Every structure is written in structure tokens, then in C-alpha cells.
Amino acid sequence: MNKTCYIELSGISGSGKSFIFKKLKQKLSDNEKYHFIEKCNYSKTQLIHPVLLLNSIFKISKCKLLFTKHFFKYLKLWYFTQLFMYREASSDERIVIIDEGTFHRARAIRHYSPVTNNNVRKLLFKGNTIISDIVININTTPEIIHQFRESRGTRAINIPADEIYDEISKSTIGTREDIDFVNNSIKDVLFINIDYNGKNLDAVIKEIHQTISTQ
Secondary structure: OOOEEEEEEEOOOOOOHHHHHHHHHHHHOOOOOEEEOOHHHOOOHHHOOHHHHHHHHHHHHHOOOOOHHHHHHHHHHHHHHHHHHHHOOOOOOEEEEEEOOHHHHHHHHHHHOOOOHHHHHHHHHOOOOOOOOEEEEEEOOHHHHHHHHHHHOOOOOOOOHHHHHHHHHHHHHHHHHHHHHHHHHOOOOEEEEEEOOOOOHHHHHHHHHHHHHOO
């Protein structure tokens, strides 16, 4: 019996979730109860799972992403997310923490799919999909998002603040709707919203730790 509790960090690009993930790992990695998913943890043979790959190809194909580059990008991201979560399943009680899990991937796929949101949800979440038990949404300000995006150079940094607020709102609403779908038809998932302002890192780590330590 799988006694693994999966916890994922979610939020838009630049919200600080990867930064918080690393700080959380530094704090908790000595505790055997906590497992942090990173690709470098797995051997080349562990990165291969034909059944999961075929399942991922089927799901992403049915989402009918309009551009070939999006199909291959999100096939890869969905497959590896599912693979890593599968590899961490255990009959012993453990807490597995992932930066960008099932719900985070689903939000991006919905964005690029011409299929209705509810149909994408049915395709992605049903059919032996490994789904997170807790989603911790990192909510922050446009200023913090600008800082993280500028430091990485991955996204345009001159986006107006009102557009970023709109992006944050759509992301949060979409993830909540995904969770509502799963709650109503598959399993119970807990959504937790945590505010990060760039100066309260210790408080954020403490709040996340308190939340997951009760699982």
C-alpha cells in the first residue's frame, strides 16, 4: 500500500517556488521522512518506464497541443513528473516534495490546449495519474517576480505590473479549479496559499514545515 504523501509547490514563473524548494530541502533533507524530488537523484535506467511513457504520450496527444514544440516539451515534463512521483512511492510513511508537480504541469498544458478545460482535466487527472495530496501555492508580488525573472533571464522583465497580477490571478484560479475537479471526482487534495514578499523567507519555510509535519 502506498503511504506516500505528495506535496507540490506551485505558482507562476518567478514566484520563488524553486528558491523556496531549495531552502526547504536545506532545512529538512537530514530527516529521512522527507524526500525531495530532483532529476539528479535517479539513474539513467530509472528514467525509463515504458508504461508511464505510453500513458503520457496518450494523454498529451489527446490534449491536441497546437504546436509540435509544445507537444514534445509538455510530454517530457508530464512524463518525468509522473515518473519521479512513481519512483518515490513507498509502503512506508514518507513525505515527498516536488517543485512543479501534477497540478503545475496541468495548468500549463491547459493553457496551450484548444480542448475545453474540463476535458483536459479528465484526460490528465484520470487514468492512473499520480496526483499530489497537497498543493502549496506561492503567492507573491510583481516586484519579486521581476527580480527572479531578471536573475534567470528566462522571461521578459518589462511586463507591466497589472499584467503580472492578471497572470497570478488566472494561475491561482485555474489551479483551484483543477483541485476542485480532483476533489469532486478522484481524491481529496488540500490547497494552501502562502504569501512570500521576499523578506519573510524564514516565516514561509516555517509555515510550510508546520503544514507538512502534520501529514
